[in-house]
Amino acid sequence: MSTLVISDLHVDVLTESGPKEILKGVNLTARPGEIHAIMGPNGSGKSTLAYAIAGHPNYKITSGSVTLDGVELTEMTVDERAREGLFLAMQYPVEVPGVSVANFLRTAKTALDGEAPKIRTWVKDVEKALGNMQLDKTFSARSVNEGFSGGEKKRHEIAQLELLNPKAAILDETDSGLDIDALRVVSDGVNRFTASGDRALLLITHYTRILRYIEPTFVHVFIDGRIVDEGGRELADKLEAEGYESYVKAAAAAVA
Template sequence: MILEIKDLHVSLEDKEIINGLSLKMEQGETHVIMGPNGSGKSTLAKTILGHPHVKVTKGDILVDGKSILDMTTDERAKLGLFLQFQNPVEVEGVGFINFLHTAKENLRGNTVSAKDFMKDIRANVSELKMGDDFIGRSLNMGFSGGEKKKAEVLQMAVLKPKIAILDEPDSGLDIDAIKVVSASVNKIAQAEKLGLLIITHYSRILSFIKPDFIHVMVNGRIVAEGGKELVDQLEKEGYDKYLK
């Protein structure tokens, strides 16, 4: 699967947040978007998944050469896109595991036996070092920041998307949890030939997840691109020179 963003312009409540952003990535590659707070990174993630509040005013988003802008979020997910939100929603009364099972059947378009499904869940719950009580809880209700992130990696492991967009996957995680989450993400990425688009404003997670390409995003556009050396440079110099 190829995801291509072409000269994208996006507004939120009539304010232009993304202005002329282009990016192309393939399944199997790990791309990282780094940028300071407020540069439009989360808005980009929401736009790719078709959040109702964002308005694309110009440009296009293509999957395998076909525009997805007219598709619903559900249709985009069925193509194999997955979005991990920076601040996941909490839903009282919706069991996490039931939610995931339904989501998987919906994506697949067929039934998945409870036995197979639970086997997959248990393996990943253990891999992610999540407590077993997790399985009985409501979707994100009362989850700590770290548990929400792990829950989302669990979703990714079970739903097996082709390209996943992870928005600040390390936010709210202590160093041990970052290691556990990163190890799982790496394992899924290898096993499933997953494409990763990781959005972050800290380089910390890049000690554990190796990027192929770095894109620096400032004020709604890409201002620099390169490999791992860009991370080291940003680490030393910050975003200052791009903000001028």
């Protein structure tokens, strides 16, 4: 059972002109089996939340807490957070020339478990995970993300999710750049991950289209580094109809 708790989180981003505060006190608890959709306009801090939780060095947590099953993550290195059971699917997955998908996946699994998976069963597991994402067996011989289409990158991320089996996952705009067929494949993968009911998921997105295939437990509206509203699926429908303008204006008025 996996619970991710974010408490009064403040985060600065390192810029050329110095630190800039982006997150201004975020509170969110994702319990086992819950899917939390985080929605908001560009520049509202959604990706900053993801990278700060994961431990990106350019995102400095100045105060607050992030725990996974009661274990404080904020003082841990990126790999330590991963071993505690945290997973991040990045908005822009990086290319790793010369490292095959097969080697990357096996190395990651070994690092997380502390021992290498058995070859025979692991090969079958990889083939199944890739097949679920409609990726050919030969995909595992390609260099990680090198020459991948946008859809291939995102489907590969969800294959990782299935194979590494974390306690809690953050998906940063996994629906970005996907056509309708790839969106369905990715959504099916996410739904398989949450089907057991014992893992938590944060789903960061601009749009409601992925929520047609993944049913959120909660929807949170992110504006200017804060959660300013939350609700159920009906809130996503409201955002689809009305956009973020009223929230942006209210935030600007509060600052003024």
